[in-house]
Amino acid sequence: MEILLVEDEEAIRDVLKSYFLNEGWNVRETDNGKQALQWIQNFKIDLIVLDLMIGGIQGEDVCRKIRQFSKVPIIMITSKVKEADTINGLNLGADDYIAKPFRTKEVIARIHALKRRMDMLTNDNLHRTAIKRFNRGRLSINHTTNEVFVNGERVELTHTEFKLLAVLTKRPGKIYSRHDLMYEVHGYRNIDVGRTIDMHIRNLRAKIEEDPREPIYIVTKIGSGYKFDFQSEAEIS
Structure with missing residues (x-):
């Protein structure tokens, strides 16, 4: 796996790089x-570990620009610990968010969890009908290319958003609690799960629902969680 490590503190960067290399991962590093x-556009990068307080261009802007052309998974690492900062990071398209100070082994565990999730998504797609359509074809999901179309127009989803949609549409009508979705989507359980999943749902609704305030696809079941409210109409293998 090729990791891009973007961190302005040399000591932290050296420690993380050492651990990454020990895991057998290739590392490109910059502050x-x-x-x-430039590196993301010129090289194949499998995952980005991105600090927000960096030189040149701030991490938030880096994340925003990446999401204009790439779905590469992004783990944000930052000293910004307010809930609003986490929400903003997820809104920008981050797949995970770790606050400083952190334990290096936690970062490694989060990367492994994200990698498992990516591998599971790939394996699921190999054994799943290529295209599923819902609501008279207004929403279609291509599990071969990981693309989603709304009214014939392709919408850009992050890895996390696509995995979330894939989980919900795999069993339409099933109610998933936030903790269930955290495990299915992120590969680990987190006691502070509510806002993270809610923000991913909010971002996903903004991309696939005609009116995100009155969703018809991803429906909230108060006190229980979320469910996908349409059965698949057409499947093409």
Whole structure:
């Protein structure tokens, strides 16, 4: 796995790089947001560990720009610990968010969980009907290319958003609690799960629902969780 490590503190960068190399991962490292964007555009990167307080271009802007052309998984690492900062990071398209100070082994565990999730998504798609359509074809999901179309127009989803949609549509009508979705989507359980899943749902609704305030696909079951409210109408293998 090719990891891009974007971190401005040399000591933290050296420790993380050492652990990453010990896991057998290749590492590109920089403390500069502008250089990070150049590398992402010029090299195959499998995962990005991104600090927000970096030189050149701030981490939030780096994340925003990446999401304009790439779905590469992003784990944000930052000293910004307010809930609003976490929500903002997820809104920008981050797949996970870790606050400083952190334990290096936790970062490694989060990366392994994200990698398992990516591998599971790939394996699921190999054994799943390629295209599923819902609501008279207004929503279609291509599990071969990981693409989603709304009214014939392709919408850009992050890895996390696509996995979330894939989980919900795999068993339409099933109610998933937030903790269930955290495990299915992130590969681990977290006691502070509510806002993270809610924000991913909110972002996903904004992309696939005609009116996110009155969703017809991803429905909230108060006190229980979420469910997908349409059965698949057409499947093409």
